[in-house]
Amino acid sequence: MKNIIPFMTRIPLHGDFEKVRHEIWAFPLLAVITSALPTLVLYFDFPLKNIITVLFLYFTIGLLHLDGLADFADGIMVKGDRERKIKAMKDLNTGIAGIFAVVMVLFIQVYSLNYAPFYALFISELNSKYAMVLALATRKPLGKGLGAYFMEAMNRKQLFIGSLIYIALLLPLVIYNQKVVFSILCLLIGAYVIKLSLDNFGGLNGDCIGAIAEITRAGTLLILAFVWWYL
Template identity: 30%
Template sequence: MGPLLDAWRLAVGTLTAVPVAPPRTVDARTAGRAMLLAPLAAAPLALVVAGIGLVGPEVGLTPLVTAVLAIAGLVAGSRALHLDGLADTADGLTASYDRRRSLEVMKSGAAGPAGVAAVVLVLLLQVTALTSVLRQDHGWLVAGVLVCLSRCSLALACTRGVPGARPDGLGATYVGSVRPLATVSIWLGSALVAALLAGLPGLLAVLAAAAAVVLLLRRAVTRFGGVTGDVFGAAVELSLAALLVVASA
């Protein structure tokens, strides 16, 4: 139970603002388990989004205002960690064709024009798509579940065989920590959940999210030589955007 508890604490403490005791041990095995637990660890964030989506219309808020508040709650609940990764990844991809220079830009932490544009555009996409989702029957429930499913992207990004861009940094412990079979299993599980919840559109949403993450990882490996913690964050945000866009249709 100890290793699993450490993985749970690592997942919750890293991916949410929920206060938990620190894990006693953080190694590659614990990190891999934490990434597999990420969809469950995101349950508090899903409850925030679903709760706002349910209560908003009851107090007279429009779907657009409700969606903005829901996404704002999600950002606050994750301490904007994934948005920071999205911004740094976008800056790195546009900074230079030199790998070392791109990694230096990403490590600096300062958001450049590309990073700001990426955050604004992805947030607009998420809010607009969520507005449509909330108009659907039980849209608040669908939105909450999609928040959890978007965290499956972390297992894919940490799959063994996906190289790391550098030996240090926040993501170094997580790189290659998830077995391919575990990644396939968690995505098949997410596809089943989505299909049971929303039928064919739910299944298509999961496929779109997986495709978006794969394209991001391929680009990161080509440009940076591998993935970083920032790429993990970008994967989460792009996955959620893809899920919401397809579900909104």
């Protein structure tokens, strides 16, 4: 896991990039690290805690996935055939669809934290990271970028271990509060984004996987906010 931390976060550690793709199973474990500081802010109820929480989250994980979300949205929203959509996604300029997607994801996260429990950010990060594992398990790369690089090393063993870690981290919270079980359903959001990627682009690249991570996290927070508000 020591190699994946500097690759997936802004934590200044040294790792071997060649070994990163063999640690896909550890993605769910990253949620413990990436959500630690933001969750403390929520727990101690600082002023403007929602905004500070989201800022600390992206301070830890960086903006790579948000950038992928913007590119993904540009590709999804453009009209035309698959080739045109892929071209729009790979365009270096960010369009209005990408800007809108990023703003909405940020807004949903900040607003949802008003109603979700303080540990909801950990759950949402756990879902986000596990959704990335599921995306890589499709083994349907688009192009020869980072997505393909990771998918080449993805196998049943990594998926199985990653799934066990996901369950092990989520189960104590389900026991603590049965409402948490609804967070499992939130993985369907990630599954839907995977389907969108396959339908529109014919595969998944790094931008698609980044979008899956961002949308799954925001969707999880939104659904947990509804669950805590209404149940």
